[in-house]
Amino acid sequence: MLPEFYQFRQPTKVIYGEGLTSDFTHELGEFKADKYFMISDHVINDLGLLDPIKEGMEEGGVAVTGLFLDVPQDASIEAVEAISKQATESGAEGLIAVGGGSVIDAAKAANFTFSHGGDFIEDYSGAGTLTEPLKPFVVIPTTAGTGSESTLAAIIYDVENKTKLAFSDSYLLPDLAVLDPLMTKSLPPLMTAATGMDALTHAVESYVGIDTSPHSEAFAVAAIELIFKNLVKSVENGDDLEARGAMLIASNLAGTSFSHSMVGIIHGMAHPTGALFRVPHGVANTIFLPHGMEYNFEECKEKFAKLAYFMGEDVSGLSIDDAARKAIDAVKKLNEQLNNACGIPIRLRDAGVTEDRLMEIAEGAVEDGTSIYNPKEVEAEEVIIHVKNAY
Amino acid sequence: MGVFESSEKFEEVLAGFFRLMADTPQIADKLLASKLIIRFNYTDPDLSIVVDCSGDKIDVRPHDMDTKEIVDMKMSADIAHKFWFGKVNLTMALTRRQMIAKGPVPKILKLLPAIKPSYAMYPKYLDENGYGQYNIH
Numbered sequence: 001m002l003p004e005f006y007q008f009r010q011p012t013k014v015i016y017g018e019g020l021t022s023d024f025t026h027e028l029g030e031f032k033a034d035k036y037f038m039i040s041d042h043v044i045n046d047l048g049l050l051d052p053i054k055e056g057m058e059e060g061g062v063a064v065t066g067l068f069l070d071v072p073q074d075a076s077i078e079a080v081e082a083i084s085k086q087a088t089e090s091g092a093e094g095l096i097a098v099g100g101g102s103v104i105d106a107a108k109a110a111n112f113t114f115s116h117g118g119d120f121i122e123d124y125s126g127a128g129t130l131t132e133p134l135k136p137f138v139v140i141p142t143t144a145g146t147g148s149e150s151t152l153a154a155i156i157y158d159v160e161n162k163t164k165l166a167f168s169d170s171y172l173l174p175d176l177a178v179l180d181p182l183m184t185k186s187l188p189p190l191m192t193a194a195t196g197m198d199a200l201t202h203a204v205e206s207y208v209g210i211d212t213s214p215h216s217e218a219f220a221v222a223a224i225e226l227i228f229k230n231l232v233k234s235v236e237n238g239d240d241l242e243a244r245g246a247m248l249i250a251s252n253l254a255g256t257s258f259s260h261s262m263v264g265i266i267h268g269m270a271h272p273t274g275a276l277f278r279v280p281h282g283v284a285n286t287i288f289l290p291h292g293m294e295y296n297f298e299e300c301k302e303k304f305a306k307l308a309y310f311m312g313e314d315v316s317g318l319s320i321d322d323a324a325r326k327a328i329d330a331v332k333k334l335n336e337q338l339n340n341a342c343g344i345p346i347r348l349r350d351a352g353v354t355e356d357r358l359m360e361i362a363e364g365a366v367e368d369g370t371s372i373y374n375p376k377e378v379e380a381e382e383v384i385i386h387v388k389n390a391y
Numbered sequence: 392m393g394v395f396e397s398s399e400k401f402e403e404v405l406a407g408f409f410r411l412m413a414d415t416p417q418i419a420d421k422l423l424a425s426k427l428i429i430r431f432n433y434t435d436p437d438l439s440i441v442v443d444c445s446g447d448k449i450d451v452r453p454h455d456m457d458t459k460e461i462v463d464m465k466m467s468a469d470i471a472h473k474f475w476f477g478k479v480n481l482t483m484a485l486t487r488r489q490m491i492a493k494g495p496v497p498k499i500l501k502l503l504p505a506i507k508p509s510y511a512m513y514p515k516y517l518d519e520n521g522y523g524q525y526n527i528h
Contacts (some may be wrong), residue, residue, distance in 0.1 A: 005480070007487060126462075126493040128486040150487075166497050170486065211482060262482065369497035372504060373482075 002235040006213035009170055010256055012150055016179040016249060018241055022052040024178050025060025031136035031175055037087035039107040040067050049188050050098060053140065057096075060232040065090035065100045071099065074157035075106035078163075081120060083110035094136035097174075100195070101146035104139050108172050110121070111137050116230055121165070122292070126281040130171045136216075139174040140303035142183045143195040144247035147202060147255015148178035179252060181244035189235045189342035194282025196231040196247055199223060200331075201270075201285040204256040204293070205263040207301040207307065209342045209373045212261045219257035226250035226311040228334065229245055235341045249364040264374030265365060267291035269387060272364025286338070287348055290331045297324065304328065340350045348391040393469045394525055398436040401468050402453050404522050405433075405482055408475065409442055412509055413449035421505035423451055429497055430460035433468045462494035476527055477510030 013026060028036075036057065040050055045067075054064045068083050075076065083106060087095060097107035112124040115134040121128065138150035148154075153168040176256070194347060200223075206212060207220040226246045233243035269292065270284035279287075293304065305323035308315045311330040316324035335346040345351040353361075362384040371378035412418045422444045428516035429442045441455040452458070466474075470489050473479045481503060484490040492499060517526045 005483065007483065009486075125495070126491070127496045128488045128491045129493055164494075164497075165495065168485070168496070211480070367501060369500045372500055377504075 001022055003211075003213055004210070005184035006215070008213065008215035008260060010150065010173070010254070011175075012173050012177050013175065014150070014177045014179065014252060015109065018181055018243065019034040020243065021178055022056035022103055023060070024176075025057055025377060026135055027060050027178075028057070028060070030223050031094060033091050033092075033136040034061065035065045035090075036094045036096045036181060037066050037070045037083070037090050037092035037137065038064050038096050038098065038111070039071065039083055041071050041103055044099055044103075045069055048190075049183060053096075053098060061368070064096075065092045066191075071103045071106045072157075073102060075102040075109065075155070076157050076159050077120065078159070079106045080156055081107045081113070081247050082119070083107060084113040085328075087114050092190060094138065096138040096140070098140045098142060100141070100143040101148045104141065104146070105156065106137075106149040108137065108148070108174070109156050109167055110174070111135060111387045112167070115207070115391075117168075124167060125165055127166075127168045130169045134169050136176075137174045138176045138178065139176045139249065140180065140183055141251070143187060143191065143251075144184050144244070145195045145199055145251035145255075145259070147199060147251045149174055150252050150313040151259035153259070177252065179245070179248040181241040181248060182231055184244045185238055185241065187238065189238065190344055191282075192238065193231070193235045193338040193342050193344045194226060194280055195251070196234070196282075197286040197289065197335075197344075199254040200227045200231070200250040200281040200334075201260040201266050201289050202263060203227070203250075204289065204307065206254070206258040206261040206286065208296060208303050208375050209261045209264050210375055211373055216257045216261040219253045219305070221310045223250040223253035223257065224307060225312075226253070228311045228330070232337045232341060233336070237337060242391070246329050256275075259344075261338070262373040264292070265295050265371070265376070265378055265383070267382065268365035268368040268370040268374065268378060269390075271363055271368050272361045273348070273353060274353075276352070276357060276360060277353050279348075279353065284343055286344055287337060287346055287351060287390050290328050290335065291390045295383065295386050296374065296376050296388070297328075299326075348387070353391065355391060358391060359384055393435045393467065394472050395436055395468050396440060397521060398438050401433065401436050401438050401441070404517070404525065405438070405452055405471065406440060406453050407520065408516050409440065409451040411512065413507070415508070415512070417508055418506055420447050422502060423447075425502055426500060427502070428458060428460045429462045429464060429499070430458070432454075432465045433464065433473070435467050435469070438440075438468065457458055460498075461495070461503055462492060463497075464472060465491040472525065473507060473527070475513040477507075478527070
């Protein structure tokens, strides 16, 4: 059944190619900017990933006016304000972010005040607060990933109040996303697995969420198929550029999908787990994905049955229930393969979660903003069963 | 011209409904737990209402421009009217810019399950209080 209404908007130009990050000034020529301020972090800089980008830009006549490397693990208000200030003072006309989700979100958010001045929190915190476009913004992701190069939101951590602030606006979408597998080649196996499973969770949750649409479903299944064919390969052999490239593309597709259709119970459980126990987001999603699918089984089994095919399972002749079970089994099998390959935890107890606080995770899932998008009502009395199973 | 012919009539209808919700424990309890102060700024016709959930009881204050709100929501009166029938998807409305929200949007989204009963209450409220002409059947 078609939704009564939906919209799909993805203005970000995406380019893909091995080595492209050394040579994308042709695409930059489309934007009204010859000077870019670069945002990244110390790890990426120390790996030498920024030098070929800067050299390529400068050879193409585009200046890099400055560099900000102090983005913390969770993008903070302080980092955002510093980026905006330094970019302005450097005379930049655009921003370029090279990094994972935190770097991208910090740069995305900095573009508010870099472009239009004002007070970052007072004027822009919320949804749809912009009335005109921002300055040119280019993203080169180094994980695969959050898909932040294709989403219209930025999450910024308010250190003082210990809370996360959400900013969303279609004008926040980057103008250009450059996907180059050379940028993810040095990502360690555990991070490759965790970020890849984050992308898979985005795709699965977006596919079954209440705000899904034919457009977001198409992006989701394309992502899921690529992930199941390439995630284990990229964990086992980081130099496999074909697998790395496929995961970058999958992450981008999944990001586009969930940017339109949101996520649900799996992220709902992952968020409090991260808040209470500092379990990395991708690890939490890895653990909870099969259990969240179990939670939603009755409401989503027709969709899971379709997903099983894209997960590489043979579902010919199977009933809906059996085919749907194959999807959950495929996820469990993937988790085991990843656990064998890199030791990523696939049980909460192995990720540092203690049994005495499982109910807090279940209650946190009910309170989480994602619960409204889940296809089944999120109730703590039932969530706890699956959290315990995940333990 | 929109559904409501004047700011006065719109205030009468909407503030009355907000006060009904404030007196409905099934909804009010969860709103009070949020401690939110929301200023709704409507256009066509123009009206501003503060719904203050920060105290022991929900206080509905039209024309209050002094209280410092936590969340500021802007929308047309017609969108607000449709919303209380359950006919507007909040996330879609935000992306389409039919609603603009300043402040911690996730806190508003978390309240959506709590206000769901109001979607059945609103048409009943309109009929029972002499506002049947505004009902969407």
